Amino acid sequence: MSHTVIDRKPSTGEAPPARSLAHRRMPRWAPAGIALASVALASAIGMAAGWESRVQWGMIAAVFFVTGTYVITTAVEGSRQAKDRIATSVVWVCFVLAIVPLASLAWTTVERGSRILDGYFLSHSMAGLNQNTPGGGIYHAIIGTLEQVAIATLIAVPIGLLTAIYLVEYGRGSLAKAVTFFVDVMTGIPSIVAGLFILSTWVLTFDMGPSGFAGALALTILMMPVVVRSTEEMLKLVPNELREASLALGVPKWRTILKVVLPTAIGGITTGVMLAVARIAGETAPVLLLVLGSSFINNDPFDGTQASLPLYVYQEYMLGTPHSYDRAWGAALVLIIFVMVLNLVARGIARWKAPKTGR
Amino acid sequence: MTTAPTASAPPPAPLTPEPAAKGKATRPGDKIFIGLSRGSGIFLLVVMAAIAAFLTYRAYIAISENEANFLTAFEWNPQGDPPQFGIAILVYGTIVSSIIAMIIAVPISVGIALFVSHYASRRLAGPLGYLIDLLAAVPSIVYGLWGALVLVPYLDGMNLWLDQYFGWTYIFEKSGSGPARNLFTVGILLAVMILPVITNVTREVFLQVPKMHEEAALALGATRWEVIRMSVLPFGRSGIISASMLGLGRALGETMAVATVLSPSFLFSGHLLDPGGGTFAQNIAAKFNEANEFGRDALIASGLVLFVMTLLVNGAARLIIARRKEYSGANA
Numbered sequence: 181m182s183h184t185v186i187d188r189k190p191s192t193g194e195a196p197p198a199r200s201l202a203h204r205r206m207p208r209w210a211p212a213g214i215a216l217a218s219v220a221l222a223s224a225i226g227m228a229a230g231w232e233s234r235v236q237w238g239m240i241a242a243v244f245f246v247t248g249t250y251v252i253t254t255a256v257e258g259s260r261q262a263k264d265r266i267a268t269s270v271v272w273v274c275f276v277l278a279i280v281p282l283a284s285l286a287w288t289t290v291e292r293g294s295r296i297l298d299g300y301f302l303s304h305s306m307a308g309l310n311q312n313t314p315g316g317g318i319y320h321a322i323i324g325t326l327e328q329v330a331i332a333t334l335i336a337v338p339i340g341l342l343t344a345i346y347l348v349e350y351g352r353g354s355l356a357k358a359v360t361f362f363v364d365v366m367t368g369i370p371s372i373v374a375g376l377f378i379l380s381t382w383v384l385t386f387d388m389g390p391s392g393f394a395g396a397l398a399l400t401i402l403m404m405p406v407v408v409r410s411t412e413e414m415l416k417l418v419p420n421e422l423r424e425a426s427l428a429l430g431v432p433k434w435r436t437i438l439k440v441v442l443p444t445a446i447g448g449i450t451t452g453v454m455l456a457v458a459r460i461a462g463e464t465a466p467v468l469l470l471v472l473g474s475s476f477i478n479n480d481p482f483d484g485t486q487a488s489l490p491l492y493v494y495q496e497y498m499l500g501t502p503h504s505y506d507r508a509w510g511a512a513l514v515l516i517i518f519v520m521v522l523n524l525v526a527r528g529i530a531r532w533k534a535p536k537t538g539r
Numbered sequence: 540m541t542t543a544p545t546a547s548a549p550p551p552a553p554l555t556p557e558p559a560a561k562g563k564a565t566r567p568g569d570k571i572f573i574g575l576s577r578g579s580g581i582f583l584l585v586v587m588a589a590i591a592a593f594l595t596y597r598a599y600i601a602i603s604e605n606e607a608n609f610l611t612a613f614e615w616n617p618q619g620d621p622p623q624f625g626i627a628i629l630v631y632g633t634i635v636s637s638i639i640a641m642i643i644a645v646p647i648s649v650g651i652a653l654f655v656s657h658y659a660s661r662r663l664a665g666p667l668g669y670l671i672d673l674l675a676a677v678p679s680i681v682y683g684l685w686g687a688l689v690l691v692p693y694l695d696g697m698n699l700w701l702d703q704y705f706g707w708t709y710i711f712e713k714s715g716s717g718p719a720r721n722l723f724t725v726g727i728l729l730a731v732m733i734l735p736v737i738t739n740v741t742r743e744v745f746l747q748v749p750k751m752h753e754e755a756a757l758a759l760g761a762t763r764w765e766v767i768r769m770s771v772l773p774f775g776r777s778g779i780i781s782a783s784m785l786g787l788g789r790a791l792g793e794t795m796a797v798a799t800v801l802s803p804s805f806l807f808s809g810h811l812l813d814p815g816g817g818t819f820a821q822n823i824a825a826k827f828n829e830a831n832e833f834g835r836d837a838l839i840a841s842g843l844v845l846f847v848m849t850l851l852v853n854g855a856a857r858l859i860i861a862r863r864k865e866y867s868g869a870n871a
Contacts, residue, residue, distance in 0.1 A: 264762035271658050274650025278738075281731045282674055285685045339579045346576035359580040361857065362587045368785065368853030369846070370792020372820045373590070376842040380593040384835065401590075404583060434572035455676070462678020465794040465820065469827055490680040490795070497684055497799055505688065512681045523676050527669070 206256050211265075214252065218244030242273060286516075293513025296506045302514070306475035306487075311499035318511050320477040324486035328392045328471065329461050331481060332399035337453055340407025347408070348415040349437055366405035374401040375466030383470065390472045392481030395488070398466035403456045410452025414445040447533020454526035458519045464490035489515045590846070598840035601833065609840065614805050615826065617837035624837050626844055628805050632722055632816035633845070636797070637790040639726025639811075640733060645783045647730075648737035655738075656745040657767060668742065675735035683799035686728040687720075691800060694719040694727070698812050713812035720802040723811040725818075728796050733786035740785060744778030745771055777859050784856035788849045794820035819845040 222241035231237065246269055253262035304317030343363070347356055378398040382388050418441050426436040442449070467473075472485040473495050489511055496508035602609050604622055612625020655667050695718055702713035752770035761769065772779075797818050803825055804815035817825075823838045830838060 260762055260765070264764040267764035267767070268658065271650045271654045274647045275654045278647055278651050278734050281690075282734075284689060285677070285682065285731075288685055288689050289681060339582060342576040342579035343583055346573075346580045350573055350576060351580070355577070355580065359583060361854075361861075362584055364857040365850060365853050366583070366587060368788040368792075368849055368856075369590070370794070370820060370849055372792065372794045372823055373594075373842050373846045373849070376823065376839050377590045377593060379835065380597045380839050381589070384597065384832065385593070401586060404586075408583070432566050432568055434566075434568045437572070458676055462676075462680065464678070464680045465824060468794075468824055490678055493680045493684055494795060494799070497687065508684055512684050515678055516681055519676050519678060520673060523673055527672075 204256055206253065210252070211249065214248045215245055218242075218248055245269065289509065289513050289516055292506070292509035293511075296510035297513055301507075301510055305477045307477070309475070311501045311504045314503045314506075316507060318487075318489065318492055318507075318514060320474065321487040321489045321492040321511060322514070323477060323479060324392055324471065324474075324481075324488040325461060325490075327479075327481040328396045328399060328467070328486070328488060329457055331393060331396035332403050332460055333453070333457055335396070336400045336403035336407055336456070340404050340456075341411055341449070343404075343408045344411035344415055345437060345441075347412050349433070349441070363405045363408045366401075367409065369402070370465075371398075371402055371463045372465035372469070374398045375469040377401065378466065379469050390470055390485050391483060392471055392478075392486040392488075395467045395471035395486070396481065398470055399460040399463060402463060402466070403460050406456040406459060407453055410455065411445075411449050414448030414452065415441060417448065418444045447529055450533075451526040451530040454522050454529070458522040458526070461522070462490055462515060462519055464488075464494055467491045468494065489518070594839055594843040594846060597836045598843045601836035601840045604833070605837075613807055615822065615837075617834045618831055622833065622837070626819070626841050628807055629817055629819045629822055629841060630844075631807065632801075632821075633791055633818040633848075635811070635816070636722050636725040636729055636818060637787055639723060640729035640790045641783060641787055643727065643730035644733050644737055644786060645779075648734055648782070648786070649741055649779060651734070651738045652741035652745050653767060653771070655742050657763070657771065671735050671738050671742070675739060679732065679793060680795040680799075682728060682732050683796040686724070686731075686796055687799040690728060691719050691724055694724050698723070702812060710809060710811050712810050714810065715813070717814050718802075719812070720800060720814045721812050722801070722816045725797050725800050726811075728800055729790045729793055732793065732796060733789050736789055737782045737786040740782035741775065741779055744775040744782070748774045781856040781859040784852050784859070788852045788856065791852065792820055792845060792849050793818075794824050797821040798824040819848075 219241045221244050222237050225240060226237040246266060249265050249269060250262050253265050300315070301317040302322070303319050304315070305320035306316045307320075309316040343359065347360060350356075351359065375395075375398045378394055378401070382394050382397060383390065388394065422440050422444060423436055426440045427433065431439070467488045468491055471488060471491065473491045474485040474487045478484055478486045493508045493511045493515065496504040496511065601617065601624075605617075605624060606621035607614065607623035607625050609625055611627050612623060613627050615624045615628075616622065617624045651671070655664050655671070659667055698713055698719045698721075699716070701711045705711040706713070748771050752774065753766050756766040756770050798821045801817065801821055802814040803817040803821060805817070806815055808815050819841050823842055826834065826838060
């Protein structure tokens, strides 16, 4: 049989039969052409009807594009190809739809925030200013955020690391299963519930006043499960051969973990911790309940109310004057830059120190 | 080669561990280390239990004094005499805004995930995935600020348009011409916020579709859409569901974005475009400053309901994920 196929090949290589086997295809420029035509049509209709909103123009253009593509492709290539093209354009539309608000968010924050962001803004507090005064800054809020996040990190990272080690290196049986499940569930706790928990214990039951430390405790609850999950993933990537080699040399298991497993995974663990820090640095709700905010510089996280960057954004927004809006945008920009830098550095480390899983 | 081990490796070690063959740690270092690590695991469980216990305890204090029905009352007046408060309006607002968010976000997220995993060229896909990761990291207060100062004025016009053409549907009927500080806007903003979350998990799942499935479909002459419909979506269905539920959990508990955008009230209105309503988290943030100790207990009671709701949603999502161990959704 195979002989006959090979024998026939040269004869089918001739032009006319080959073309009859293939579908008719649209030229490569067809989608662009349809897009141009639909945009032109939509603009014409929009101008004729006198609509102000460019979004309406865009929507009509999109409708024209989709129907036009479908009709033309069905005529030329058949309905299966037409559906494929529709799916492609829908997927593209989804992508564009998502990009628009996110681009607007990034652009507005940068544009509004950069108007006020300068050395003065970074190095002054809000002492003695009210919502109608220009000036002021976020120095006290930066101090507060850094201290609260640092305390939360100091508590959450050791516990998170040890829990992850337990799950990967020791954990068998129902306890490990329960821990895994509840760590997963804990990642979904709303930040305001974490704040309420610390409120109900630290403040209402133990009768402690609001302080940066109370806020840090709530942030710890939010941070621990994230650290556990990311560390767990990284420890699982460490090849078993490394552990076995170390144990075979007679090294105790705890030293194997400390000297072999952790150093191998340290890049990924650092990444996870930094991402967790970035996440809690932007949390507002627990800080709102437990730290309460302040206009003054308070360097002591254990005593008295403190400011924090996200809370500062919220409070300046709530004041509702042009000056306070400016300050809110400025602080939002600083917060975004902080979070983005942490993210970028974290991912850089991840790429640079990725554990070599292959051979 | 033979000289090296004598210097560095500890030779007496192999001699000692004979009596402890059954996997039990006998070295003191191991014992301490196991104790520490198991202890932190147990500590996490204790924290979870403590959250439930303390919230329930404070909520019990509040509810036992409550003169109104906690579940059905449409008012929030815990500091009145007698104290009366109920969560009906909060349940309504939380669920409605989350549903709007899900209706908008889930299809778009699946679309983006498909775009990144199957449509974008490989050179584009890497940076795009990266970009989505970054967007998931934007703090919610920034979304809130943007929503209140950019999105709300922008949606004013859209609200009027919806009222004009779809007012007959009742839900889009708008009384008055107030700004768009309503549940509909909140839903849209929540959708924008949970998009990256759902997209991240869904994309991860789509990337794990066995290449053989796709290639088999392609070999049968399927178009790209048919490949997606026949091999990618069926494989990723449970992933999409659990990703959506993770997003739902996020939307239910979102505080700051709702608190900045919504102008709350405790009057029930079925019109989505009318200002008013509220969500659990928003109500806690808004009422906290004026609350005395009993008022705080009442807020904690509402927080307990929110806690249970998110617990159920997240637990269900995790159970669905757990059935497929290959993808964990760990970074969601």
